[in-house]
Amino acid sequence: MTNGKDATLHQRILSDIERQIVSGTWPPGHRLPFEVDLAAQYGCSRMTANKVLTHLARTGLIERRKKLGSFVSQPVAQAAVLEIHDIEAEVRSLKLPYSYRLDKRVVRSAEAGDAQQLDLPEGSGILDVTALHLAGERPFCIEERLISLATVAEAVDESFEQIAPGPWLLSRVPWSTAEHRIYAQSATAAVAKALAIPRGTAVLIVERRTWDGGGPVTFVRFVYPGDRHTVVARFTPGSENVSRG
Structure with missing residues (x-):
């Protein structure tokens, strides 16, 4: 069961990384710190760091590549039918x-x-x-x-x-x-x-x-x-x- 401290750290790390990506400080293709480095930086367990990266990958902000690390995702152009409004x-x-x-x-x-x-x-x-x-x-x-x-x-x-x-x-x-x-x-x-x-x-x-x-x-x-x-x-x-x- 996740305790309050872990939950707070999880949200803090998540918010920090999302801010770096959305602001453009970390552009598409930028490699994120490894789990062990995030854990050391924030004083948390590697499990907490892993959960943050897993969440970011699930939302599409980052890509996790086996043995290479985690990278900011490239934007994907999507086609959609738009109505022609008055x-x-x-x-x-x-x-x-x-x-x-x-x-x-x-x-x-x-x-x-x-x-x-x-x-x-x-x-x-x-x-x-x-x-x-x-x-x-x-x-x-x-x-x-x-x-x-x-x-x-x-x-x-x-x-x-x-x-x-x-x-x-x-x-x-x-x-x-x-x-x-x-x-x-x-x-x-x-x-x-x-x-x-x-x-x-x-x-x-x-x-x-x-x-x-x-x-x-x-x-x-x-x-x-x-x-x-x-x-x-x-x-x-x-x-x-x-x-x-």
Whole structure:
């Protein structure tokens, strides 16, 4: 039976190691101290040290390799089906008033970077839109979107002054495939100003590309303040269904 001292030491060692890993002080591939070294460092039994390492391995933070030791796990990319949500509905679900502001709308030819993002040849006609979605008086997210005019020709006649491109596209284009990419980075000066946050603050970025049978439809990048947004994906093993919310 584990006594109170062992339990306290277990939690202390566990917390210390988790902090080192989560903070990035111990990056992926870093070798942890051996059991005997942990025991000496914390003045505990090797059994207590072993239990800590076993717990960390079970949660996926570390890998235990026979005769080599324990190492911080490499991050594993996982694919999940995400619903395509209406941002207005997201804001109203928070019981906040929603508003939308169009900042840029330009019809132009795709450049090298655009062509890669939208999976189109350079020179293809695109609509370049930047907008800001607000929740109450606070910026909710920045929307940066490219629309293929070869696939959605009627977009050239829509001003997007009153309606955001997302719901407009969903009501007109029966897309068949979507790809999401989600990552975090520090806010640039321009992003920080638009979102009313300090420069360097963490922001969450959700990028999406969609296609229909006729080719690429749109590429969009949503930029959210990192402390005000979460991404939730619900899926089942082997599920191939794509929600079209």
